[in-house]
Amino acid sequence: MLWLLFLASFLEGAVSQTQCPHGWTKWGMSCYLFVTHVPNDWTESQYFCHMLHSKLVEIETMEEDNFLQLQAIRHVHENQKTFGFWIGGTDAVVEGEWMWITSGQNFTYSNWAPGFPDDYRKNEDCAHLFKAEHFEWNDEDCDHRMSFICELTLEETPLVVVGK
Incomplete structure (x- = not known):
């Protein structure tokens, strides 16, 4: 019986994330915090x-943006002093x-x-x-402290067809 509980807990951890954790907002196949x-x-x-288990948001389309x-x-009032929200973009590797x-x-x-960027x-x-700038993008000193957005990509649940 103990072996069965161990197996069940292992499989639970191996299952793909298909729903957003509490406090995250779903859009498309991602969750945002x-x-x-x-x-x-x-x-x-x-x-x-x-x-x-997420990343700084990577904005890939105008719709996502x-x-x-x-x-x-909606969230900016939670920290009136914030300069904006960090996203996962950088040009620190090669300027520009x-x-x-x-x-x-x-x-x-x-x-x-x-x-911008300037x-x-x-x-x-x-x-x-x-x-x-109405939450359009800007480049900033990476040491500046501000709010930020995490993105968690959801896994698609495979469609299981039984019979015909």
Whole structure:
């Protein structure tokens, strides 16, 4: 009997994530967590998301960006002092070549606010949704502390067909 309980608990851990954890918001095949109560720098934000088995959000389409902008408006009141929300983009590897840090993919979509990225003082290598620009994107010093967005990708549940 003890062996059966062990097997059941092992299999439970091996099952794919198909629903969002409590407190996360589902959109498409991802869950998003807007972390407003623990403002972190970009690296700490990335680590925080990693500890939740997620990543700093990688915005891949205009539809996803529009969804996140609306959610940012809903959540920004939770921390009035925040400058915006960190996202997973950086050009720290090669200046001017923006990529998503977790996947390593170059941007195929972007929504920079007018005049950005500008690498102000040659020290802005991390991307965020900029509160002052209606949550369009801006480059910022990675050491700046602000809210951030984690993304957890859901796994598709395989369709099981029994019989014909």
